[in-house]
Amino acid sequence: MNTEIFTAHESNVRRYGRSFPAVFTKALGATIWDEAGKPYIDFLVGSGALNYGHNNPNIIAPAIEYLVGENILLSLDMYTAAKRDFIEVFVGSILKPRDLSYKIQFPGPTGTNANEAALALARKYTGRSSVMAFTNAFHGMSLGSLAVSGSASTRELGGVARHDVIRVPYDGYPNQDFDSAGYIDFVLGDTGSGIEKPAAIILETIQAEGGMNAASAAWLTEIHRICRKHGVVMIVDDIQAGAGRTGEFFSFEFAKIEPDIVCLSKSLSGSGSPFSIVLIRPDLDIWRPGEHSGTFRGNNLAFVTAGAMCKLWSDRQFTAGIERTAIKLQTHLDRLVAKFPKCIEQKRGRGLMAGLKCRSQAVVGRVHDVTFENGLLIESSGPNRDVIKVLPPITITDDELDHGIAILDHALKEQANGD
Numbered sequence: 001m002n003t004e005i006f007t008a009h010e011s012n013v014r015r016y017g018r019s020f021p022a023v024f025t026k027a028l029g030a031t032i033w034d035e036a037g038k039p040y041i042d043f044l045v046g047s048g049a050l051n052y053g054h055n056n057p058n059i060i061a062p063a064i065e066y067l068v069g070e071n072i073l074l075s076l077d078m079y080t081a082a083k084r085d086f087i088e089v090f091v092g093s094i095l096k097p098r099d100l101s102y103k104i105q106f107p108g109p110t111g112t113n114a115n116e117a118a119l120a121l122a123r124k125y126t127g128r129s130s131v132m133a134f135t136n137a138f139h140g141m142s143l144g145s146l147a148v149s150g151s152a153s154t155r156e157l158g159g160v161a162r163h164d165v166i167r168v169p170y171d172g173y174p175n176q177d178f179d180s181a182g183y184i185d186f187v188l189g190d191t192g193s194g195i196e197k198p199a200a201i202i203l204e205t206i207q208a209e210g211g212m213n214a215a216s217a218a219w220l221t222e223i224h225r226i227c228r229k230h231g232v233v234m235i236v237d238d239i240q241a242g243a244g245r246t247g248e249f250f251s252f253e254f255a256k257i258e259p260d261i262v263c264l265s266k267s268l269s270g271s272g273s274p275f276s277i278v279l280i281r282p283d284l285d286i287w288r289p290g291e292h293s294g295t296f297r298g299n300n301l302a303f304v305t306a307g308a309m310c311k312l313w314s315d316r317q318f319t320a321g322i323e324r325t326a327i328k329l330q331t332h333l334d335r336l337v338a339k340f341p342k343c344i345e346q347k348r349g350r351g352l353m354a355g356l357k358c359r360s361q362a363v364v365g366r367v368h369d370v371t372f373e374n375g376l377l378i379e380s381s382g383p384n385r386d387v388i389k390v391l392p393p394i395t396i397t398d399d400e401l402d403h404g405i406a407i408l409d410h411a412l413k414e415q416a417n418g419d
C-alpha cells in the first residue's frame, strides 16, 4: 500500500495513520475496508463520532437527496428550512420525550467550540472567572478547553498560562474510598479553603480519553445538588458519551439529573459530518445577539443527517436494539475479564461506552498490533494508555460484534500465553 505521500508531505503530528498503517477506501456499518480490500471491524468509530456506523442508510439517504437538490449548504446562523427541520425533530424526538426544555446554541462545528461557548456563557452569567474541572478530564484542543483538561501533556500544549481552573478529584480518584463530592461541597462552603467560588463545574459522565472512568449516578446527583446549593453552573461535556453512546441519548439520563448546560458534538450529525450544539437552561441564555459567533455554525448537511439520526430515537425497535446490544457487549467483556486475568485488570465504562483496563501499556500495544493484523481497529486511552477503548457502532450487528470480540479474544490469548 502506498503511504509515501503521507510521510513525505503530512506533518509529523499525524497519529492514527501511524497506528493503522493502511489506506482506507470504503466503509459500511461497523466495517471499514483498506485499499487492498481487507475488511476491519471498527471499534474506533472516529473516536465516538460514528456511533451510527459508517454510511448508515437511514442517515445518508436524506443527505444524498439534499445534495442533489441545489439546497443550502452553508448559512452562518441564518434561518434555513434544513435548520428549522432539525430543530423541530430535535425538540420533538429528543428533548420533549425527556421533559427537557433547553435553548439550542449553534457554535462552530467542533466539540471544543461547544465547550468554549459553554464556559464563556457560564463566566458571563456568574461574573466569576474560575472553573472547576476534574482529574483526567479531556475537553478539547483550544485554549479554554485545554485549560480544563487534566492530562499534563495536553495542558502544556497551549504554551500560554492556563489559569482560572480549580482541579478537583473525579469520582473514584484517587481511589473509591475518597469522597470527592463531599470534598467539593466542603471547600465551596468553607471560607478558609482558599478556593474561590467557580463560575461552573465542567464534567464528563464517563471520561473517555481519561481512561473510560464512569461516574456513578449517586456521584452525579450529588454534584448536581452541590452546583444548585452553591449557585454554580453545571456543564456536562457530553461530546463523546452523548448522542447514544451509553445506550441512552444523553449519558446523564440514568442519573435523572438536568444539567444547566450540555455540550454535544462527535456523533451528533450521525454521519461524521462536523456539528455541535450547546443546550442551555432558558434563564441562562443571556447571550446578546451576535455576541458569540463562528463561520461554520450553519452546516446544513449536518442538520439534515442529525435530523435523520434524531428520528431514529422515536422508533422503539431501534432503542430496544441498542439496549440489547449494550447488554451483549457487557456480557462479552465480563467473559474476557474472567478469562484473561493476567492481561486485564477490570472492565470500565458503561453501556456501549466500554473499556478494558489492562495490566500494562505494553499489553495494550501488542493487542492493538495483533488485532489490527487480524482485522479489528481499537484504540487506547488513559494517562498511561493502558486502557483498551471498546466503542463499536451502537448499531453494530450481532455477527460483526461477535467477530470483533473474537479477534480481541484471540489477541489477548496470545498475550496471556506469551508472558
Ligand SMILES: *Cc1c(COP(=O)(O)O)cnc(C)c1O
Pocket: 109, 110, 111, 112, 113, 115, 138, 139, 140, 141, 204, 208, 209, 237, 238, 239, 240, 241, 265, 266
Ligand atoms: C472529542 C472530545 C472533545 C473535543 O471535540 P473536538 O471536536 O475534537 O474539538 C471534547 N470533549 C470530549 C469529552 C471529547 O471526547
